Amino acid sequence: MRIAVTINGKPMSADVEPRTLLAYLIRDEFNLTGTHVGCDTTSCGACTVLMDGTPVKSCTVLAVQADGTEVMTVEGLEHNGQLHPLQQGFWESHGLQCGFCTPGMLMTTYALLQRNPDPSETTIRRAISGNLCRCTGYQNIVTAVQYAAPLVREARTLTTEVGE
Amino acid sequence: MFPNAFEYVAPASLEEAVQALVRYGDDAKVLAGGQSLLPIMKLRVAAPAVLVDINRIPELAGFREDGQELWVGALTRHATLEWDQDLVPRYPLLGETAGSIADPLVRNRGTIAGSLAHADPAADWGAALLALRGAVTVRGSRGDRRIAIDDLFLDVLTTNLEPDEIITGVHVPRPTGHVAAASLKLERKVGDFAVVGVALHVETGASGAIAQAGIGLAAVGPTSLRAREAETLLVGQQLTPGLIREAADLAAKAADPASDQRGSADYKRDIVRVFVERGLGAVRDRLTGIRAESA
Ligand SMILES: Cc1cc2nc3c(=O)[nH]c(=O)nc-3n(C[C@H](O)[C@H](O)[C@H](O)COP(=O)(O)OP(=O)(O)OC[C@H]3O[C@@H](n4cnc5c(N)ncnc54)[C@H](O)[C@@H]3O)c2cc1C
Ligand code: FES
Ligand code: FES
Secondary structure (H helix, E strand, O other): OEEEEEEOOEEEEEEOOOOOEHHHHHHHHOOOOOOOOOOOOOOOOOOEEEEOOEEEEHHHOEHHHHOOOEEEOHHHOOEOOEOOHHHHHHHHOOOOOOOOOHHHHHHHHHHHHHHOOOOOHHHHHHHHHHOOOOOOOOHHHHHHHHHHHHHHHHHHHHHHHHHO | OOOOOOEEEOOOOHHHHHHHHHHHHHHEEEEOOOOOHHHHHHOOOOOOOEEEEOOOOHHHOOEEEEOOEEEEEOOOEHHHHHHOOOHHHHOHHHHHHHHOOOOHHHHHHOEHHHHHHHOOOOOHHHHHHHHOOOEEEEEEOOEEEEEEHHHHEEEOOEEOOOOOOEEEEEEEEOOOOEEEEEEEEEOOOOOOOOOEEEEEEEEEOOOOOEEEEEEEEEOOOOOOEEOHHHHHHHOOOOOOHHHHHHHHHHHHHHOOOOOEOOEOHHHHHHHHHHHHHHHHHHHHHHHHHHHHHHO
16 A cells, blocks of 8 residues: 655655554664664553654554654654754763663653643653663653753743744 | 554545445454554454554544533544543543553553453443443444443453444433542553452532442453442442442442452452442542532
8 A cells, every 4th residue: 555654754655565563664664763663562662653743652553544644753853963852861861771762762752741841750750651661760761851841941932932 | 563464444434434344244343543453463363354444534533512421432542531621520530541541652542432342341441431321322334323331241352233333432421410430440560451440430419419329340250340239329328438338348249250360359359349448438538529619
């Protein structure tokens, strides 16, 4: 089946079998290997991407279901060589060790900060409860999100001021 | 991991979806959130020849209050029912239940009707909608019919839906008086299916006496169950500690659990008793709070 998907703002298309999973479309067809497949059984969240702004486990969505949608992967976070505040936060706060869970963590927390740029610690922990990390013990991931939140708020205020 | 090959159709209307189900018969399966179906297809436990994706059918989306009830479109995701600011305060059991299902990512895709159609006795929506006296409307080749949740589940993973029927929406009666709810779940880890689950919904009238009581049980029988005798005991009464204990004992008797590696039947039955007692205690406190606020 022929499908058209906007990935990180770029229109793409591919010919896929209906049984192809979104994670494999992204990795194998579009060569965006930032999206990781951990468990492949809907448990770990390493494969999290945004579909029309909503974080989903891309190992449990068919590629054909993404036809006509906007998908954002971890590769879409960086802008003009500038890391997203969340990526800076993970860097500064040591929010990763092996890094396997990181793309999923980034996409889930990106969606969280879009919805709520001032989340409490409990809100952050609850938001990442579908993303498993075997290394960090989560504390530094929470710290990384707390590092990024004010930067995201600031960036928002700037855009609104410029817009006005 | 890939499912077996299948044919995929994504109709834009309910009419076409029913026609596809009629055409392919038992070979076809409806695909909603895919959070139960795709995992079992990847494990090759299920291998339908055709998937009829209902996600592009606009009439299955959204929710609204019609007359005496709330209508929730089949495609409503767990996350919507967890967070919607209009719904949650007035239908507290919907919010509490949604928030305890799986994890936030699964909740962004999984649908209320998909969960009911899947009929896992350990699922959370079955118990909650029994407590709420819910119903579903289904559309098939012979038209629409309405099925009370009480009549929906026949056995483990078995409903009384015909192969060409699609659940179009879920109905929940509008609460009349003050309403409070509690959802309690014993799970091995956060986001897991219930080892034992209890869903409680209580409405009180002007006098503070119970007008409606719903007690749904998950994972303690071949289907979700309703603790009918305990409910009957509560109606017309005030929630006192003695009454709560009596209702908890009756609810435990209604449970029909099986022993497995997650616990013995006796243990699970006792958890039902403890959860109903705790949950009704919480409901009583919430109702006291609500009455104090509205006074
Ligand atoms: C990791 C994980 C943890 C989970 N934990 C829980 C939990 O704690 N509690 C819980 O309750 N659930 C849990 N679930 C299941 C989850 O809630 C599913 O979303 C739900 O059971 C199925 O809904 P769906 O929309 O994804 O249905 P699908 O997977 O798309 O379909 C499930 C079945 O229902 C049929 N179907 C779907 N929609 C309709 C319809 N409208 N009409 C007729 N038939 C239909 C399909 O043909 C299929 O047979 C978990 C799932 C995962 C992956
Ligand atoms: S790879 Fe998708 S949830 Fe683990
Ligand atoms: S950093 Fe290794 S799994 Fe999270």
